[in-house]
Amino acid sequence: SQTIHQWPATLVQPVGSPLSLECTVEGTSNPNLYWYRQAAGRGLQLLFYSVGIGQISSEVPQNLSASRPQDRQFILSSKKLLLSDSGFYLCAWSRGQYEQYFGPGTRLTVT
């Protein structure tokens, strides 16, 4: 069976500091991978998606970037965090279908 991991689970970072969130998927190969942000208002905002190693598509111009160094690894990064980057970050995967499966999320607080 497939599993998806995210870490860290929670993170408190000062404004201007760098960020690295990691997501890994087990039990499948060549998945589509996604990064979402969920603000307090509940909506899910798609940030990036990837259909293969080194292939990243950005949905929203912002202070964040994504990379996919390995088939089942997806990383969300920032060089300098802003207060507005606070939120709940979710990674998801899919495999040739519309259904996406989400990880447990990372709660980021920028202070």
Place this chain on the structure above:
Amino acid sequence: GQQLNQSPQSMFIQEGEDVSMNCTSSSIFNTWLWYKQDPGEGPVLLIALYKAGELTSNGRLTAQFGITRKDSFLNISASIPSDVGIYFCAGPPGGGSNYKLTFGKGTLLTVNP
């Protein structure tokens, strides 16, 4: 882009009551997905619908793909406290790409024991 409108935004019910929520779009969707998100966790896929008129159940949950393909409904029967959470509908915009989903803003369900 295409939007999904979920209603109601919030529901407060008593344990044992049945629940109905819906999701509508101004455009046709070829697939409807329903997710549940527990507080502090990632959304979990509950039901997937692929055909207009399709009715699918998962335990006490039943979802329907509207005939017009512009709406979907989720019903929960005999609610229990663990049904608390946010319920999202989602679907692929434009009916084409399987890379992206559009999500509704969710229905927050509170169940009073």
